[in-house]
Amino acid sequence: MSSFQGRMHEYPSISIDRFDRDNLLAKAYFLSHCHKDHMKGLRAPVLKRRLECSLKLKLYCSPVTKEILLTSKKYKFWENYIIAIEVGTPTQISLVDEATGEKEDILVTLLPAGHCPGSVMFLFEGGGGTVLYTGDFRLAKGEVARMELLHSGGRIKDIQSVYLDTTFCDPRFYQIPSRVECLNGILELVRSWITLSPYHVVWLNCKAAYGYEYLFTNLSEEFSIQVHLNKLDMFHNMPEILHHVTTDRSTQIHACRHPKDEDFIRGNRLPCGITAKDGTPLRIISIKPSTMWFGERTNKSSVIVRGWWNELPRKWWSLKPLGRKCLGDGEPMYKPLGKLKRSRNCFIKEQDGDYDDLFDDSHLIPLKQRLQCAPRSQLDEENRDPEQQREQQVDEESVSKRPIYVNTEFLECEESNDDDDNDEDEEDKEAATVYQKRELNPIWKGSVPDLSVHCSSGGKAGETGSPQWDMFFKAESVLISETEEDSEPLREQEVCSQSPKLFSDSEDGDSVHLPSQTSSQSTHISEQGSQGSLFGEPNHIPENRMGSGKFTKEKPPFSTALDVEKSNINWDVQQHHQFHPDLSAALLNTDHSNSSQKGEGQQNSIPVFKSGSQTSSDFEIPLTPDSDLPQPEELNILYNKLASGKTITIKAPKQISGGKS
DNA sequence: GCGATCAGCT
DNA sequence: CACAGCTGATCGC
Numbered sequence: 001m002s003s004f005q006g007r008m009h010e011y012p013s014i015s016i017d018r019f020d021r022d023n024l025l026a027k028a029y030f031l032s033h034c035h036k037d038h039m040k041g042l043r044a045p046v047l048k049r050r051l052e053c054s055l056k057l058k059l060y061c062s063p064v065t066k067e068i069l070l071t072s073k074k075y076k077f078w079e080n081y082i083i084a085i086e087v088g089t090p091t092q093i094s095l096v097d098e099a100t101g102e103k104e105d106i107l108v109t110l111l112p113a114g115h116c117p118g119s120v121m122f123l124f125e126g127g128g129g130t131v132l133y134t135g136d137f138r139l140a141k142g143e144v145a146r147m148e149l150l151h152s153g154g155r156i157k158d159i160q161s162v163y164l165d166t167t168f169c170d171p172r173f174y175q176i177p178s179r180v181e182c183l184n185g186i187l188e189l190v191r192s193w194i195t196l197s198p199y200h201v202v203w204l205n206c207k208a209a210y211g212y213e214y215l216f217t218n219l220s221e222e223f224s225i226q227v228h229l230n231k232l233d234m235f236h237n238m239p240e241i242l243h244h245v246t247t248d249r250s251t252q253i254h255a256c257r258h259p260k261d262e263d264f265i266r267g268n269r270l271p272c273g274i275t276a277k278d279g280t281p282l283r284i285i286s287i288k289p290s291t292m293w294f295g296e297r298t299n300k301s302s303v304i305v306r307g308w309w310n311e312l313p314r315k316w317w318s319l320k321p322l323g324r325k326c327l328g329d330g331e332p333m334y335k336p337l338g339k340l341k342r343s344r345n346c347f348i349k350e351q352d353g354d355y356d357d358l359f360d361d362s363h364l365i366p367l368k369q370r371l372q373c374a375p376r377s378q379l380d381e382e383n384r385d386p387e388q389q390r391e392q393q394v395d396e397e398s399v400s401k402r403p404i405y406v407n408t409e410f411l412e413c414e415e416s417n418d419d420d421d422n423d424e425d426e427e428d429k430e431a432a433t434v435y436q437k438r439e440l441n442p443i444w445k446g447s448v449p450d451l452s453v454h455c456s457s458g459g460k461a462g463e464t465g466s467p468q469w470d471m472f473f474k475a476e477s478v479l480i481s482e483t484e485e486d487s488e489p490l491r492e493q494e495v496c497s498q499s500p501k502l503f504s505d506s507e508d509g510d511s512v513h514l515p516s517q518t519s520s521q522s523t524h525i526s527e528q529g530s531q532g533s534l535f536g537e538p539n540h541i542p543e544n545r546m547g548s549g550k551f552t553k554e555k556p557p558f559s560t561a562l563d564v565e566k567s568n569i570n571w572d573v574q575q576h577h578q579f580h581p582d583l584s585a586a587l588l589n590t591d592h593s594n595s596s597q598k599g600e601g602q603q604n605s606i607p608v609f610k611s612g613s614q615t616s617s618d619f620e621i622p623l624t625p626d627s628d629l630p631q632p633e634e635l636n637i638l639y640n641k642l643a644s645g646k647t648i649t650i651k652a653p654k655q656i657s658g659g660k661s
Numbered sequence: 662g663c664g665a666t667c668a669g670c671t
Numbered sequence: 672c673a674c675a676g677c678t679g680a681t682c683g684c
Contacts, residue, residue: 045663
């Protein structure tokens with residue numbers, strides 16, 4: 001849940017992404033995107049009543065957000081109160097006090113946020129100054145810098161405040177792979193799986209309602225296989241998406257949901273209940289896209305974790321991510337991080353007393369967690385560690401060149417509008433306040449053009465260097481788990497497109513009834529809906545944004561926002577069915593050799609398959625206390641049995657007293 | 662019956 | 672932790 005309460009200091013009469021409590025008195029509403037945690041109160045009867053009594057009250061959002069919102073019956077009553085604003089089109093809005101008739105004009109500009117279809121940031125300009133509300137956003141390095149509407153007269157606009165979600169402004173997310181990297185990895189994994197046989201299917205475990213569409217469309221494009229979804233109506237005016245998704249269950253790529261879909265997958269069934277016509281059990285892997293994953297572990301050796309999850313007793317490891325201490329008791333709040341400075345490091349305290357305490361309690365945070373990111377000119381070049389210098393070099397290659405001065409509670413930064421450093425000594429411009437979502441999120445990174453973060457952390461983030469994500473994402477081999485059942489080896493056959501005849505549409509007792517499965521839905525593409533960019537593309541699409549290679553054929557909507565959040569994929573890959581003797585025999589040898597190379601020094605690692613030339617297969621998850629560790633001999637026996645296709649019986653884990661069953 | 666809140670889960 | 676949800680229980684209207 002976003003902790004932003006809906007209102008900004010500068011424009012307290014408008015509400016953004018919150019529609020309850022005090023926000024009921026707003027003169028205008030703004031919705032950045034259609035995720036539930038940004039829609040609190042939006043369907044409340046009290047708000048509906050207020051709408052009906054008002055002549056002026058409107059909700060402003062992007063055309064795509066409007067489309068999505070009105071698709072839902074629960075929000076249909078908004079129909080006459082929504083005004084869609086095209087992305088990248090500064091629009092004047094009058095805020096009218098209906099009691100007194102007082103009027104205030106503000107200019108609002110929607111900027112592409114790259115978070116999910118229709119998602120935008122709001123730039124407000126008016127009597128209260130220029131403020132930017134980012135909402136949830138995901139933008140590649142340099143992408144904001146290219147937004148012309150954040151510039152004026154060749155310079156960045158004087159942004160007084162940035163209202164920012166700092167969820168991923170944390171050293172733990174010291175590097176998140178790009179959408180392209182994640183997409184490449186997923187494509188290869190899916191390719192390696194679905195080409196094995198028509199019975200090999202993929203389930204995309206996508207929790208959020210929107211934000212994975214780029215994944216669906218790229219998968220569909222690459223393999224000419226539409227992705228199965230429960231319903232498509234929200235996309236009926238979005239042909240770029242609609243073309244790649246289907247309600248026809250007879251496909252090898254699924255993103256369908258069911259209230260108990262995890263149970264379905266554990267039982268080797270797809271949430272939609274589809275089965276192969278000839279009764280052959282499907283072989284399902286689940287892929288769980290996750291950005292949080294990249295913050296949950298500091299030592300990431302492999303993004304792809306294959307097999308074993310169901311078969312080994314759970315007591316052998318703990319899957320809990322590393323915990324994080326939380327300061328205070330608290331209700332997370334948006335609080336000012338500090339002043340965004342043009343060129344100096346001096347901090348101007350917010351006059352509002354509510355924030356005075358913010359800058360006095362940085363001592364609460366262990367020194368190690370503090371980030372002191374001084375401007376380059378202030379850094380002692382010789383004293384910086386190699387990692388720091390390396391990061392500096394990386395940053396220098398980017399458009400953004402200016403560092404931000406960061407500590408745990410506030411940051412100061414410099415702004416540059418050009419590529420040189422000529423404004424080092426520039427006078428202070430109007431300061432900007434950056435609001436952060438949680439007190440523990442210390443880093444603010446480049447929401448304003450031409451800002452970058454140069455950090456040296458005392459924590460672990462800087463110790464291991466930046467991961468090379470492309471290495472993690474290479475799917476070289478597949479480890480397949482086993483079950484007690486003996487299965488007939490499958491014919492390996494090329495699969496280049498879906499095989500509709502393969503699957504049975506008849507609903508057996510266990511299958512799921514999906515309400516909206518009409519054949520017309522999967523084929524009908526409306527041509528009426530040119531509602532702006534589905535992914536909030538900038539006014540101009542930078543050349544070479546997508547690099548080279550296999551993405552050159554991508555369509556524009558996906559070439560502009562393919563670079564940050566949801567696409568950070570953790571392939572929590574689970575294999576949920578029978579062991580394929582031939583394949584596994586070959587692959588298990590690989591695993592075995594990897595495990596052998598590890599030696600005794602790393603016994604608390606889960607065996608995983610590694611990519612490319614990497615030989616280490618560490619995946620460091622702490623052991624559950626008092627658990628037994630499988631000895632190498634046991635593993636050898638296990639591997640050999642698996643390799644030869646024998647049945648393996650796993651002992652039930654011991655009950656740990658006091659623990660959950 | 663509905664909405665709000667909370668706990669629990671993924 | 673928290674991403675973006677969901678379900679179920681409880682309480683008040």
